[in-house]
Amino acid sequence: MSGAHEHPAGPTWLWLAAIPLVLFLLLAWGLVRQPLPWQFDAAWIPSLSVSLAFRIDGLSALMLALVTGIGTWVFVYASGYLAHEPRRGRLFAVLLLFMLAMVGAVSADNVIVLFLFWELTSLTSFLLVGFQHRRSHARSAARQALLITMGGGLALLGGLTLLAQITGSWTLSGIVAAAPAHLADARLPYALLLVLLGAFTKSAQFPFHFWLPNAMSAPTPVSAYLHSATMVKLGIYLMARLDAAFNDLLLWEATLVATGTVTAVWAGVLALRERDLKRILARSTVSALGTLTLLVGLPNPGAGLAVVTFLFAHALYKAPLFMVAGNIDHATGTRIIDHLMGLRRAMPWTAAVAVLAGLSMAGLPLSFGFVAKDVMSAAKAEAEVLALVSYATVFVNAISVAVAGVAAVRVFWGPPETARGPVHEVSWRMLLPPLAIVLLGMEFDFVPTADPLLLAAARVIAPGLGAADLSASYGLDVLLSATGLTVLVGLAFFLSWDRLHQRLQAMHWLDRYGPAATYELLLRGLALLAARQTRLLQHGRLTGYLRLALAALLGMGAFAWMNSDTRLSLSWTWPPQAWAWLVAGVLIVAGAGAALRLRDRLAVLMASGLVGYGSAALFLFAGAPDLAFTQFAVETVLVVVAASVLPHYGTGQARAVPWHAGDLLLAAAAGLGTFLLLAHLDGLPPDTRLADWFGANSLPAAHGRNVVNVIIVDFRALDTLGEIAVVAFSLLAALPLLAGLKRGTPT
Amino acid sequence: MSPRSTLLAQSARPVYLLLLTAALWILLRGHNEPGGGFIGGLVAVAGSSLLAITLGTHSARRWQPLPPLSLAMLGVGLALASGLVGPVTGLPFLTHVWTDSGLSTVMLFDLGVFCAVWGALTGYVYALLEEG
Amino acid sequence: MSWLTGFVLAAGAAALMGFYRLLAGPTRTDRAVGLDILFSVAIVLALLAAWASGRTVYLDVAIGLALIGFVATLAWARLIQGGDRGDRP
Amino acid sequence: MSTLLALVISLAVAAGVLLLLSRDLFRLIVGLAVLGSAVNLIVFMAARPGSLIPPVIESGAQQLAAGAANPLPQALVLTAIVIGFALLCFALVLGAWLARATADDDPDALRETEPVATDPVKPPQEEA
Amino acid sequence: MKRLLALGLLGINFLKDVVTSGWTTTLIILFRGRSLRPGFVRLAYGELPDTAANFLGALVTLTPGTTTVDIDLERREFLLHLLDMDHADATLDSIRRDFLRPIRILSGGAP
Amino acid sequence: MGTRPRLRRSVSLLGTAALVLCAALLLHAVLTRGTQSMALGNWPLPYAIQFAADGLSAALVLIAAGLGAAVLLVESVWREGGAAPGLHPLLHGLLAACCAVFLAADLFNLYVWFELMLIATLGLLVLGAQRRHAEAAFKYFALSMLGTLLMLAAVGLIYGATGQLNFAALRAVAEQPQLAAVLPVYVALLALALLLKAGAFPLFAWLPASYHTLPAPVLALAGGLLTKVAAYVLLRLLGDVFAATPGVLVEALGWLAVVTMVTGVLGAAYHWDVRRILAFHIVSQIGYLLLGIALATPAAAAGTAFFLFHNILVKANLFLIAGLMWRAAGHYDLRRIGGLYPARPLLALLFLLSAFSLVGVPPTSGFWGKFMLLREAFAEGRYVWGGVALAVGLLTLYSMSKIWLEGFWKPHPAEGAVLAAPPRAAYAGVILLSLLILLMGVFPEPIVHGVQSATAQFWSVR
Amino acid sequence: MIAIGWALCALAILLLLIAAAGILRLPDALARQHAATKAATLAVSLFALGLMLVAWGSGWGWAWIGRLALLVLILLLTLPLASHALARAGVAERQQGA
Numbered sequence A: 001m002s003g004a005h006e007h008p009a010g011p012t013w014l015w016l017a018a019i020p021l022v023l024f025l026l027l028a029w030g031l032v033r034q035p036l037p038w039q040f041d042a043a044w045i046p047s048l049s050v051s052l053a054f055r056i057d058g059l060s061a062l063m064l065a066l067v068t069g070i071g072t073w074v075f076v077y078a079s080g081y082l083a084h085e086p087r088r089g090r091l092f093a094v095l096l097l098f099m100l101a102m103v104g105a106v107s108a109d110n111v112i113v114l115f116l117f118w119e120l121t122s123l124t125s126f127l128l129v130g131f132q133h134r135r136s137h138a139r140s141a142a143r144q145a146l147l148i149t150m151g152g153g154l155a156l157l158g159g160l161t162l163l164a165q166i167t168g169s170w171t172l173s174g175i176v177a178a179a180p181a182h183l184a185d186a187r188l189p190y191a192l193l194l195v196l197l198g199a200f201t202k203s204a205q206f207p208f209h210f211w212l213p214n215a216m217s218a219p220t221p222v223s224a225y226l227h228s229a230t231m232v233k234l235g236i237y238l239m240a241r242l243d244a245a246f247n248d249l250l251l252w253e254a255t256l257v258a259t260g261t262v263t264a265v266w267a268g269v270l271a272l273r274e275r276d277l278k279r280i281l282a283r284s285t286v287s288a289l290g291t292l293t294l295l296v297g298l299p300n301p302g303a304g305l306a307v308v309t310f311l312f313a314h315a316l317y318k319a320p321l322f323m324v325a326g327n328i329d330h331a332t333g334t335r336i337i338d339h340l341m342g343l344r345r346a347m348p349w350t351a352a353v354a355v356l357a358g359l360s361m362a363g364l365p366l367s368f369g370f371v372a373k374d375v376m377s378a379a380k381a382e383a384e385v386l387a388l389v390s391y392a393t394v395f396v397n398a399i400s401v402a403v404a405g406v407a408a409v410r411v412f413w414g415p416p417e418t419a420r421g422p423v424h425e426v427s428w429r430m431l432l433p434p435l436a437i438v439l440l441g442m443e444f445d446f447v448p449t450a451d452p453l454l455l456a457a458a459r460v461i462a463p464g465l466g467a468a469d470l471s472a473s474y475g476l477d478v479l480l481s482a483t484g485l486t487v488l489v490g491l492a493f494f495l496s497w498d499r500l501h502q503r504l505q506a507m508h509w510l511d512r513y514g515p516a517a518t519y520e521l522l523l524r525g526l527a528l529l530a531a532r533q534t535r536l537l538q539h540g541r542l543t544g545y546l547r548l549a550l551a552a553l554l555g556m557g558a559f560a561w562m563n564s565d566t567r568l569s570l571s572w573t574w575p576p577q578a579w580a581w582l583v584a585g586v587l588i589v590a591g592a593g594a595a596l597r598l599r600d601r602l603a604v605l606m607a608s609g610l611v612g613y614g615s616a617a618l619f620l621f622a623g624a625p626d627l628a629f630t631q632f633a634v635e636t637v638l639v640v641v642a643a644s645v646l647p648h649y650g651t652g653q654a655r656a657v658p659w660h661a662g663d664l665l666l667a668a669a670a671g672l673g674t675f676l677l678l679a680h681l682d683g684l685p686p687d688t689r690l691a692d693w694f695g696a697n698s699l700p701a702a703h704g705r706n707v708v709n710v711i712i713v714d715f716r717a718l719d720t721l722g723e724i725a726v727v728a729f730s731l732l733a734a735l736p737l738l739a740g741l742k743r744g745t746p747t
Numbered sequence B: 001m002s003p004r005s006t007l008l009a010q011s012a013r014p015v016y017l018l019l020l021t022a023a024l025w026i027l028l029r030g031h032n033e034p035g036g037g038f039i040g041g042l043v044a045v046a047g048s049s050l051l052a053i054t055l056g057t058h059s060a061r062r063w064q065p066l067p068p069l070s071l072a073m074l075g076v077g078l079a080l081a082s083g084l085v086g087p088v089t090g091l092p093f094l095t096h097v098w099t100d101s102g103l104s105t106v107m108l109f110d111l112g113v114f115c116a117v118w119g120a121l122t123g124y125v126y127a128l129l130e131e132g
Numbered sequence C: 001m002s003w004l005t006g007f008v009l010a011a012g013a014a015a016l017m018g019f020y021r022l023l024a025g026p027t028r029t030d031r032a033v034g035l036d037i038l039f040s041v042a043i044v045l046a047l048l049a050a051w052a053s054g055r056t057v058y059l060d061v062a063i064g065l066a067l068i069g070f071v072a073t074l075a076w077a078r079l080i081q082g083g084d085r086g087d088r089p
Numbered sequence D: 001m002s003t004l005l006a007l008v009i010s011l012a013v014a015a016g017v018l019l020l021l022s023r024d025l026f027r028l029i030v031g032l033a034v035l036g037s038a039v040n041l042i043v044f045m046a047a048r049p050g051s052l053i054p055p056v057i058e059s060g061a062q063q064l065a066a067g068a069a070n071p072l073p074q075a076l077v078l079t080a081i082v083i084g085f086a087l088l089c090f091a092l093v094l095g096a097w098l099a100r101a102t103a104d105d106d107p108d109a110l111r112e113t114e115p116v117a118t119d120p121v122k123p124p125q126e127e128a
Numbered sequence E: 001m002k003r004l005l006a007l008g009l010l011g012i013n014f015l016k017d018v019v020t021s022g023w024t025t026t027l028i029i030l031f032r033g034r035s036l037r038p039g040f041v042r043l044a045y046g047e048l049p050d051t052a053a054n055f056l057g058a059l060v061t062l063t064p065g066t067t068t069v070d071i072d073l074e075r076r077e078f079l080l081h082l083l084d085m086d087h088a089d090a091t092l093d094s095i096r097r098d099f100l101r102p103i104r105i106l107s108g109g110a111p
Numbered sequence F: 001m002g003t004r005p006r007l008r009r010s011v012s013l014l015g016t017a018a019l020v021l022c023a024a025l026l027l028h029a030v031l032t033r034g035t036q037s038m039a040l041g042n043w044p045l046p047y048a049i050q051f052a053a054d055g056l057s058a059a060l061v062l063i064a065a066g067l068g069a070a071v072l073l074v075e076s077v078w079r080e081g082g083a084a085p086g087l088h089p090l091l092h093g094l095l096a097a098c099c100a101v102f103l104a105a106d107l108f109n110l111y112v113w114f115e116l117m118l119i120a121t122l123g124l125l126v127l128g129a130q131r132r133h134a135e136a137a138f139k140y141f142a143l144s145m146l147g148t149l150l151m152l153a154a155v156g157l158i159y160g161a162t163g164q165l166n167f168a169a170l171r172a173v174a175e176q177p178q179l180a181a182v183l184p185v186y187v188a189l190l191a192l193a194l195l196l197k198a199g200a201f202p203l204f205a206w207l208p209a210s211y212h213t214l215p216a217p218v219l220a221l222a223g224g225l226l227t228k229v230a231a232y233v234l235l236r237l238l239g240d241v242f243a244a245t246p247g248v249l250v251e252a253l254g255w256l257a258v259v260t261m262v263t264g265v266l267g268a269a270y271h272w273d274v275r276r277i278l279a280f281h282i283v284s285q286i287g288y289l290l291l292g293i294a295l296a297t298p299a300a301a302a303g304t305a306f307f308l309f310h311n312i313l314v315k316a317n318l319f320l321i322a323g324l325m326w327r328a329a330g331h332y333d334l335r336r337i338g339g340l341y342p343a344r345p346l347l348a349l350l351f352l353l354s355a356f357s358l359v360g361v362p363p364t365s366g367f368w369g370k371f372m373l374l375r376e377a378f379a380e381g382r383y384v385w386g387g388v389a390l391a392v393g394l395l396t397l398y399s400m401s402k403i404w405l406e407g408f409w410k411p412h413p414a415e416g417a418v419l420a421a422p423p424r425a426a427y428a429g430v431i432l433l434s435l436l437i438l439l440m441g442v443f444p445e446p447i448v449h450g451v452q453s454a455t456a457q458f459w460s461v462r
Numbered sequence G: 001m002i003a004i005g006w007a008l009c010a011l012a013i014l015l016l017l018i019a020a021a022g023i024l025r026l027p028d029a030l031a032r033q034h035a036a037t038k039a040a041t042l043a044v045s046l047f048a049l050g051l052m053l054v055a056w057g058s059g060w061g062w063a064w065i066g067r068l069a070l071l072v073l074i075l076l077l078t079l080p081l082a083s084h085a086l087a088r089a090g091v092a093e094r095q096q097g098a
C-alpha cells in the first residue's frame, strides 16, 4: 500500500466525489426550502405491505448530512490514498454503493426497506474489509464482520417483523406512533431484544465489539467512512429512532444503559492494549459508540440532544483522525506507535490536522457535562446505578483524551525515528479532506449553523425537548468543571500509556476468554459439530443409511398411527379360494425366507422368484388373470435377465445374512406395521364407484370386454404411457453400464 | 458333449415363430380377453430370449424388426402419437378414435406398449448375453 | 372342502416338494429342477382356477405359461452350463 | 380371509427388510424386489380380493357382471409390476457393474463418493 | 401312404411308450428311490437327416425315463441319460423299434 | 442416434424452447381464464386421469421449462465426461416427468411420474460410467426405492380407503367424518414417502451421496428440481387435497423441518467441495419448504410456493456457477482453487447474487420467500421455528462466505496458476437464471400476488 | 364322461405328487430331472385331458376343449426342450465339478 510498486496511473476517480457532494447540496437546499419531515411513498409489494416508504425527519437529515458530507471528502481522500492501487475501480464502485445504501437506510420508513439497505451496508462493508483479499487476515476479518453484522441483521429482521405485527404497522413512524398502546404486549420484549441485537452488532456493542478493530484491515478511507463516521452509527440511529417509543420501558433503558456502559468502558480498556494506531482509534470508536448507546438509553430528554451532538461531533473528529493514521501509514509504511516518533517536521500538515482533531476529541465533554447535570437532576431514586454510570463516563472520556494525545501528540512530537528512510508529506488529496472536516467541526462549535438540524434530530429522539434545553447544554460552567476532571485523568492515562499497556498486554487471559476468542471458539465448534454430524449421518455406509431411513419411516409412521383414530378389524372368513391363497402365501413366505437362508446367489434369485410366482398364484384365485399372466411372464423374463447378469457378481456365494438383533427388530416392526395397515384397511367399507363405472362403460363406450386392459390403454392410458416410458428409459439408462459389462472390465 | 445342442438350435426358430405369433395374437385380442401390449410384449421377449440363448444374440437381433433401443423408443413414440390424434381434432390428449371397420388408435397405443416392452427388455437380454 | 380344494392343496404340496429341492440343492441343476416343477404346478393351478370360476380366461393364462415357462428353464440351464466366472476381475 | 393375506404380505415385508440390510449387494437388490412384490400385493388388497370372477365382460353381456373383481387395482398393480420390473433390471445391471468394478459385494464398501472422514474439520481431499 | 402309416405307427408307439415308461417311472420313484442306478448310454442312429435326428431326440426325451443329453451329428449317435441302467438294453431296443424305424421311413430312408 | 451430436443438441434445444412456449401459454391461460383442466382420454372425471393447472402448477411448469432451457444451453457447450447419446433424452425425460408431476391431479399418475423421474435420474447418474457414478447411482437407487415403494403402498391404501384417485374427488371424500378419522395414517405414509424424496431429515442420505457426481449442467437440473418437486407435491397434498390432516401430524412436520434445516447447513459446513456444500444446502432449504407447509395457513402456503420458485432457480444457478468455477479454476475442492475474484469478476458477481439470494439478503428472491415464511411463523406463534429459520440463514451465510473466501478471494494455491476461460454460452445460461432471480427479487409483487391467490383456498378445511 | 374326467384329473394330481416325490427321492440331479420335467408335465397334460372330458360332458363348448388341446400340444412341444437343456446343464455341472 505504501507505493513500493508504481502502477500505471489510470483514472483517479476523483470526480466520483461529486456524487455525494451533489447529494449533500441537494439536502442542504432542501433543508432551507422545505420543512421536515419529507415523505415519499411508492407501491412496491402491496401484497406484503412493503412499500417504498421514505421519511426524512431531523434525525435522518442529520445522518444524511454526515453520509453525504463526510462521504464527499472520503471520496477525495480515497482518490489520493488509492492512487497506486491497481484495482481501485472496484473499490470505488463498492464505496459508492455503500454510500447509496446508507442514504437509503437512514431515509427508509418501511422497515423492510430499512432492512434492505441495512444488509446492503453490511455486504458492502464485507467487500471493503476484504479488499486486500490476498491476505488471509483481511479475509477472516471481512468474514467476521459479515457474519456478525449480517447475523445481527437477521435478528433485526425478526425483531422488526415482530414489532410490525405487534403494532400493526410496517413503517418506523407507524411503529413509533402505535407502540405506546402495545407496551404491555408479551411479545414486545422479544421483539426489542431482537432489534437491539441487530443494532448492537452493527454498532459494535459489547460483546460484538471485536469485529470493528479487525475490520481495520480495510483501506483507511473505508475505515474512516464506514467504520467510524457512518455505518457503525446505523445501529445507534435505529435505537435513537425507536427510543421515542420505548423510552419509558425499563427493559429498554436497562439494556441500553448497561450495554452502552460496558462497551464504552471495556473498549477504553482495550484501547490501552493496542499499539496499532488504527486499532487504537477503532477501540476508541467502539468506546464512543458505547457512550452513544448509553446516552440513547437514558430516559431524560436532554440525553437525546446529547446523542445527536456527540454522534455529530464524533464523526467530525474521528474521520480526520483515521485519515491522519492513513497518511502516516502511507508515508511511513507502519502504524505501530512505537515506531512512530517526531513526524511533525516531515508531515507538518498532517500533524496540524491531528492536533486540531485531537483537540476536538479531548475537548468534547460538552455533551457529557450536559448529560451529567441532567441525569443528576432528573433521576433521584436510582442514584447508585446512575452514579456508577457517571463515573464510567468520566473514565471513558479520560481514555479518549489519552487516545487523542497518542494520535495527535505522541507520534508527531519527540525525536524523529532515524532507522527509517526519509518521510515525505502526503499529497493534497489526502490532506485537504481531513483538514476540511476538522475545520468544519470547529466552525460548528463556534458558529451554531448546525443547531437547528441537531435540535430537529434530538426532537425525534426526545419529542419533549424544548428550545431552552439546547442553550442550557452549552452552559460554560458545567463544561469547564467536567472538562477539568476528565482532562486531568486523561493526562494521567496518556503519560502512563506504555506502562498501562504493558500491564494490560500481560493479561493474556483477556485474549483467551474474551468475546473474540468466543467467536473463534464458536467457529471451531461449528466445524467440529459439523464433522461430528457428518460422521453420524454421512458415514457412507449404505446399510447404515437404509437402517436409519427404515427406522425413521417406521418411527414416524408409528407416530402417525398413534395420533389418528385407527381401529383394527380382522375377518377370519375362509372361502374356498382361501386354500389356494394359503398355497400361494406359503410359496411367497417360503421364497422370501429362503432368500435369506441361501448362500448361492442363483438359489437366492430362484427363491426370491417364488415371491413373484406366489403372487401370480394368488392373482389366479382372486379374479385377476391378467395380473397372474403378467406376473408369471415378468418372472420368466426376470430369470432370463438375472441368469445372464448373475455371472458378473463374482463368486456364486452371497454373504451370509448377519442376523443383527437390531435388523430383526426393524424387520419385525416393518412386518407388524404392514399388518396393522392392512388390518386397518380391512375395516373400511370398500368404495367401488370407479370400478362400477369402468365396468359399465368399458364395452359400450370404449369397445373392450377386458376391463383391465381398457383401463390400461384407454381410461387410464396416461399411466401406461408413463410406464412404458419408464421401461424404455430403463434400457437407455442402463446402456453405459451394459457397455461396461460387455467390455468385461468396468472402470 | 458337443458345445452346442443341435436339438435346441434347430427347434429354436420354429418355437420363436410360435411365440411371436402368440405374442401378436395376445396383443391383438387383449382388448377383449386377457392379454394386451404388456403381456404380448413379454411373450415376445421370451421368444427373443429363446433365440438369443440358443442361437446367440446375433440371430435374435436379426429376427427382430428394429434394434432394441430404437424399438423401445418407437413404442413410446407410437403410444404418444396415438394420443395426439385427440388434440389434433380438438379433444384432450389420449382421446382414442374408432373407425367403423373396428380399427382404432387404441390398437396403435397397445402396439406402442408392445414394442416398448419388447425393445427395452430384449435390449437388456442381448447386451448381457453377448458380453466378452 | 370340495374336491377342487383338495386338488389345490395337492398341487401346493407338490410345489412345496419342489421348493425343498430348490432349497436343498445340492447342485444348481437340482435347484433348477425344483423350480421347473413349480411351472407344472402353476399350470395346474391356472386350470383349477378356470374350473372353479368357469371362465376360459384362466385357460389362456395356462397356455401362456406353457408357452414361456420353459424359456426360464433354458436360461437357468445356460447359466449353469456357462458356470460362474468364479474369478473376480 | 384378508388376515391371511395381510399376514403373508407382512412376512414378505419383514423378509424384504432383512434382505435389504443383509450387507450383500445382490441380496439388497433381491430385498427391494421382494418388497416391491409385497407392495404390489398391498395395492392389490385395496380391491378387497375375494371374487374369482375376472373383470372381463362375458360375450352377450353389455357390462361387467356384478360380483366381478374390481378391475382398477388390477390395472394399477399391472402398471406397478412392469415399472418395478424395469427398475429391477436396471438395478441388477448396476449391481453387477459395481460388483465387478469394486471386486466386492459389500454395499458398505461403496465409499468412493463418501470417503472415510479423518480430519474433523477438513475432510480428505479427493479426485474429481 | 407308407409315410402316413409310419406316422400313425409312430404316434401309437409314442403314446404306448409314454404310458408304459410313465408307469415304470412312477414305480421307480415310489419303490426304488435311492437304490436306483441311473447312467449314460450312447445310441447310434445311423443314416438319418439332421432334422429327423433332432425329432427323434425330442421324442426320446418326451418319453419318461430317457433324456437326450447330446446329439452328435458327426458320429451319428445320441448321448442318452437313462433313469434306470438296469434295463438299459431293453430301453434302447424299444427306442430303436418304436421310434427309430418309423422315423427312418418318414424321412424317406431304409427301415 | 449418437452420430450427429450437433443435430441432437439443436433438436433438444428447440424442444425445450417449445416447452417454454407451451408453459408460458398455459400460465397465460391460467392467469386470464382461471384453472385449466384436462381429462385425459376425454372421459368424465373422476374416472379419467386429470391434469389440472392452477397458478402454482402452471408457474412451476414454466420455471422448470425455463430451467431446462438454461441448463441445455449450458450443456450445449459443456462436454464434461464425453458425449453420451443418452444425455438429452434422459434430460428431457426428467423434465417431462417433473412437469407432469406439477400438472397431475391423480394420485397414482403421480406415482408413475415419480418413477419416471427416478429412472431418468439414475440414467443421468450413471452416464459418466466411472466407479463413483455407479456408486452414487446405487445409493440413490436403494434409498429412493424405499420412498417409491412406500409411495405406491400409500397410494394403494388411500385408494382402498376412499375408492378415489382424483384429487378433487379425494378432497371431497376426505372430509367425510368417517374417513377423516382413519385416512390420516395413510396420508402420513404418503407424506413420509415424499419426505424421503424431498430429502428431509433423516431421510436425505441419498442426496449428498450422489448429487456431486453429476456433471454441472445435469446437476443444476437435478439439484434444482428433484427435491423441490417432492416438496411441491407435499404442499399440494397436505395443503390442498388432504387439508384435514390432524394438526399434531402437521406440527410434527414443522419440527422435522426445523431439524432438517439445521442438519442441512451443518452438513454443508463440513464440506469443501462446492457441489457437496450446495447439495447439503438443498436439504437445508427443503427444511424451509417443509416449515412453510407445516405452518398450515394460506399465507404460509404462498410463502412456500414463492420459496419453491426461488429455490429452484437459485439452486440450479449455483450449481451452474460451481461448474463454471470448476472450468475456470480446475477443481471443485475449495482447498485447491482460488483467485477467481480478480480473474473472473463477472463470475464473482453472479455468485454473489445467487449466494446472497440463498442466504436471503434483500432484495434478492430468497429474501421474500424467507420473509413470507418468517412472518407467518411469527404470526402463528411459532417463534422457535421462525428463530431457527433465521439462525439457519446465518449458517448458510457461513457456507457461502466459505466458498467466496476460498474460491474467489484466496490466491490460487498453485503458484502462477492461469485460470481458464469458461465457455461463453455457459455464462449465457447463468446470466439468464441470474436475471430471473434478480427480477424475482426486485419485482416480486406479481409473483407474490399470484401465489397468494393460487393458495388462497389451501388449508381451508382447518 | 364327467366322472371319467374327474378321475383322470385326480390321477393327474396324484401323478404330479409322485413326480414331486421323485425330485425328493431320486439319487441325483439328472435323475430328478426326469421326474420334474417328464412326469410332472405329463401329469399336467393328463389333467388337461381330464378337464377336457369334464368340459365336454358339461357342455362348456369348444372354447374349453380347443384351448385345452392347444395347451397339451404346447406342453408336448416345449417339454423336450426344457428337459434336454436341464440334462445338459446337469452334465455340464458334473463336468465342472470333476
Ligand code: NA
Pocket: A243, A247, A295, A296, A297, A298, A299, A300, A303
Ligand atoms: Na432514552
Ligand code: NA
Pocket: A243, A247, A296, A298, A299, A300, A301, A303, A304, A461, A462
Ligand atoms: Na431519550
